[in-house]
Amino acid sequence: MTSDAQRKSPFKASIKTRLGWLVLACYVFYALNALDFTWVRFINGLGNGADFLGEMIPPNFERWKLLVGNLIETIEIAVIASAFGIGFSLPIGMCAARNLMPDWVTWPARTVIAVCRSFHPVIFAILFVKAVGFGPLAGILTLIFLSIGFIGKLFAEAIEEISLKPVEAIRAAGAPFMSVIVFAVLPQVFNRFIGFATYQFDANLRNSTMVGIVGAGGIGGTLFAAFQRFDYDFLAAILMSIIALIMLSELLSVKIKAIFND
Amino acid sequence: MTDTMTWERFTPGQRLARFTVYLCVVSLLVFSLSTVEIIPEFLYDAPYQLQDLFTRMWPIDFASYTQENIHEALIETLNIASLGTVLALFLAVPVALLSANNITKSPVLNWCGKFILVSSRTVNSLVWAILFVAIFGPGALAGTFAIGFRSIGFCGKLLAEALEEVDQGPIEALRAAGAPTVSILLKGYWPQVAPAFWGLALFRWDINVRESSVIGLVGAGGIGVALDTALNLFRWQQVALILLCIFSIVIVAEVVVTKIRQSII
Numbered sequence: 119m120t121s122d123a124q125r126k127s128p129f130k131a132s133i134k135t136r137l138g139w140l141v142l143a144c145y146v147f148y149a150l151n152a153l154d155f156t157w158v159r160f161i162n163g164l165g166n167g168a169d170f171l172g173e174m175i176p177p178n179f180e181r182w183k184l185l186v187g188n189l190i191e192t193i194e195i196a197v198i199a200s201a202f203g204i205g206f207s208l209p210i211g212m213c214a215a216r217n218l219m220p221d222w223v224t225w226p227a228r229t230v231i232a233v234c235r236s237f238h239p240v241i242f243a244i245l246f247v248k249a250v251g252f253g254p255l256a257g258i259l260t261l262i263f264l265s266i267g268f269i270g271k272l273f274a275e276a277i278e279e280i281s282l283k284p285v286e287a288i289r290a291a292g293a294p295f296m297s298v299i300v301f302a303v304l305p306q307v308f309n310r311f312i313g314f315a316t317y318q319f320d321a322n323l324r325n326s327t328m329v330g331i332v333g334a335g336g337i338g339g340t341l342f343a344a345f346q347r348f349d350y351d352f353l354a355a356i357l358m359s360i361i362a363l364i365m366l367s368e369l370l371s372v373k374i375k376a377i378f379n380d
Numbered sequence: 381m382t383d384t385m386t387w388e389r390f391t392p393g394q395r396l397a398r399f400t401v402y403l404c405v406v407s408l409l410v411f412s413l414s415t416v417e418i419i420p421e422f423l424y425d426a427p428y429q430l431q432d433l434f435t436r437m438w439p440i441d442f443a444s445y446t447q448e449n450i451h452e453a454l455i456e457t458l459n460i461a462s463l464g465t466v467l468a469l470f471l472a473v474p475v476a477l478l479s480a481n482n483i484t485k486s487p488v489l490n491w492c493g494k495f496i497l498v499s500s501r502t503v504n505s506l507v508w509a510i511l512f513v514a515i516f517g518p519g520a521l522a523g524t525f526a527i528g529f530r531s532i533g534f535c536g537k538l539l540a541e542a543l544e545e546v547d548q549g550p551i552e553a554l555r556a557a558g559a560p561t562v563s564i565l566l567k568g569y570w571p572q573v574a575p576a577f578w579g580l581a582l583f584r585w586d587i588n589v590r591e592s593s594v595i596g597l598v599g600a601g602g603i604g605v606a607l608d609t610a611l612n613l614f615r616w617q618q619v620a621l622i623l624l625c626i627f628s629i630v631i632v633a634e635v636v637v638t639k640i641r642q643s644i645i
Contacts, residue, residue, distance in 0.1 A: 166517075197409055197412040374401055
């Protein structure tokens with residue numbers, strides 16, 4: 119009746135798990151030391167944070183013309199970059215799909231996608247600012263690269279998952295290559311593609327608010343300037359409008375996806 | 381002669397809705413292209429400028445790796461990323477519990493949780509870094525908090541989704557046995573979401589290594605500070621070295637994450 123199984127606690131943690139938590143705790147302790155965190159600094163920071171919040175509230179919308187102008191530029195950057203980025207990533211993604219293309223086509227396409235994904239967007243933004251100067255063009259180029267890296271990869275994966283039966287049927291009927299793509303491949307991936315595209319537009323909108331910090335156009339530049347001039351109430355206004363803009367675009371993208379998915 | 385019924389894939393309403401979306405997208409694009417301030421000369425000039433940039437970056441200045449403390453900056457970047465991830469997970473758990481609608485029953489609280497998650501993701505890590513530099517002053521402390529707060533949205537959202545998908549059987553059993561809420565969470569929910577939790581922790585750490593390499597541009601510590609200095613001094617060969625370092629740690633982080641993921645899942 120009283121077997122071992124009854125006495126043992128059913129929820130006993132294994133030694134491995136405990137060791138794992140211990141290692142994690144040790145690491146946190148080491149990192150806190152390595153990064154020179156002290157309790158005093160943290161407490162001081164909380165005081166500064168309270169001051170900071172105090173200066174941010176109430177947000178200052180006096181320069182709303184500048185704010186709206188910058189927001190429009192941000193949206194424009196996102197729209198143009200998404201359009202071109204998605205446009206370029208369609209053929210690149212298609213070339214990268216292993217089930218449609220021979221190896222000598224997929225390898226270069228995959229390399230392009232990997233290069234686009236390799237660096238943080240800010241680093242691309244810096245390089246493009248050096249290459250094409252300050253302004254929205256650098257931001258647009260950055261976000262185009264970013265979109266190719268992201269959509270290209272997802273799109274290639276989506277194509278690799280399609281059913282090949284319609285492709286074979288259309289090929290057997292003697293259709294040229296473009297017809298195979300348009301009538302057999304695209305219908306199978308169209309819904310997912312709309313999903314990727316709206317997601318990427320959202321991502322581009324978020325990132326287009328940031329590229330301005332390194333001088334690549336959009337609202338980020340104004341935000342950074344407000345921060346450097348200690349205009350914290352204007353900073354709060356900018357942040358609030360960014361959050362509002364992005365929530366709006368999320369709502370919109372849900373609507374658009376609903377239109378295309380039924 | 382025969383009464384032909386043509387099959388149509390979409391109803392007129394659907395087609396109208398789609399057409400409206402296409403029309404809006406195209407007109408928005410045309411409007412953007414016509415009003416955005418782009419200087420065409422700069423675009424034609426870009427390939428030449430990029431080429432010039434790369435010639436200045438060559439040869440890569442490997443000597444400054446030890447001389448200019450780039451090694452320390454790299455380690456600092458990794459520490460910021462890891463500690464930021466730990467902070468994010470620590471903060472994301474309560475928010476995820478708040479926004480999972482099978483744990484917190486009140487829709488108002490759910491919305492509060494979701495609002496925190498969305499705001500965290502909306503504000504870019506560079507912007508978070510700016511905010512925390514204003515609070516804590518320049519340095520790794522600001523960077524860690526920026527990475528942490530930026531990651532709450534991602535971790536919290538995925539964790540909340542995992543919590544909403546758990547099998548209710550064990551939870552009902554625990555509840556029927558009269559277990560307190562903490563036990564239900566620890567023994568009922570945690571074992572079921574633990575794989576998802578560690579998966580997303582790894583995934584986020586990988587992202588955070590990338591993010592923490594640039595937050596130094598606004599003064600929040602890590603290798604970005606070295607990059608900013610080198611850029612401002614036009615030391616392009618050193619810039620090349622720093623970019624190479626960032627590229628390497630990003631690749632190493634990705635490989636490590638893939639290996640660990642294979643062994644735990």
